[in-house]
Amino acid sequence: MGVRLRALLGILIFMALGGAGWLLQRWEPTLLPIRVIQVEGEMHHHSSQHLQDRLTERLHGGILTADLVDLKRAAEDLPWVGQASLRRVWPDTLRVQVQEYRPIARWGLDGLVTADGVVFRPQGGTIPSNLPMLEGDDKRAPEVTARYLKWRDALERIGHGIQRLSVDPRGDWRIELVSGAELRLGTISVEERLARYLKSASQLESAGRPLTVDLRYSNGFSVKWAPNADTRVRAHPDRVARVGNRG
Incomplete structure (x- = not known):
């Protein structure tokens, strides 16, 4: 009985975690949205607004679940952007540091x-x-x-x-x-x-x-x-x- 109870308890915990993850993914963007995309660094050939628009198009999720790897790739896909780094700033800001190529x-x-x-x-x-x-x-x-x-x-x-x-x-x-x-x-x-x-x-x-x-x-x-x-x-x-x- 003890083994069965522990197994049942493990299943219930696993289901609870899965349910919590599903709820987080579903409701987190609404409860904790990213409201500000802050661009730092000199932008000579692409305006900050252009970069912000590009990231907004690719943004899925809120401050906890946004895919920073995908957003970094989206920023560096811009022709003149050599390197970009992103980090979350609580409670609703995504900070983007950009280095452009200098030909x-x-x-x-x-x-x-x-x-x-x-x-x-x-x-x-x-x-x-x-x-x-x-x-x-x-x-x-x-x-x-x-x-x-x-x-x-x-x-x-x-x-x-x-x-x-x-x-x-x-x-x-x-x-x-x-x-x-x-x-x-x-x-x-x-x-x-x-x-x-x-x-x-x-x-x-x-x-x-x-x-x-x-x-x-x-x-x-x-x-x-x-x-x-x-x-x-x-x-x-x-x-x-x-x-x-x-x-």
């Missing part, structure tokens, strides 16, 4: 990239046209952005800006400057080759306007000049040379 450049034709090399592709034509262009395989985005930041600073010190930086599937690096000149760095020793250009840039510009500077030589480079440039500088061994093999 430093375009990535290909349809994407943007952050300084950490995170590529994201916003929908709806929201890509700023005034950012420089970086191109490469998505897997190389951290490497490309790191070199862009380093090379941008180096080139800015001599008065140049990067319009486009690309690396193709073979690992061939190219830089297009805001001035219109293209620097061909090749696949190896690209840091040394860029340093060679930085050292000689002022001398090249004193002679005319370079269109293409091919640095894929072991000890020098070749230059294609814009029309009417003074090509006499090409005969000067300290300024332009074609030495060694390209790579």
Whole structure:
């Protein structure tokens, strides 16, 4: 009899808990609703109201039963939102902390990239046209952005800006400057080759306007000049040379 009574008591407790859970799920949203969605963090591309509307559409349950994992996913599905965290604030508030992506450049034709090399592709034509262009395989985005930041600073010190930086599937690096000149760095020793250009840039510009500077030589480079440039500088061994093999 004792065993049966304990079994019966266990069944009754289980049923009571199940019933309480059912009642909680059914009545909790009415008794303890979420009345306020509070957004914290800078929102440059999506207003707080837009985010609040998005979360309201996905909100099911009250302050105790709302699915924060699903709501976090809904917030981070917005194209410019990099990270979101949510927490309940008693008695009726859902607090949302948002960090947006901060793009430093375009990535290909349809994407943007952050300084950490995170590529994201916003929908709806929201890509700023005034950012420089970086191109490469998505897997190389951290490497490309790191070199862009380093090379941008180096080139800015001599008065140049990067319009486009690309690396193709073979690992061939190219830089297009805001001035219109293209620097061909090749696949190896690209840091040394860029340093060679930085050292000689002022001398090249004193002679005319370079269109293409091919640095894929072991000890020098070749230059294609814009029309009417003074090509006499090409005969000067300290300024332009074609030495060694390209790579």
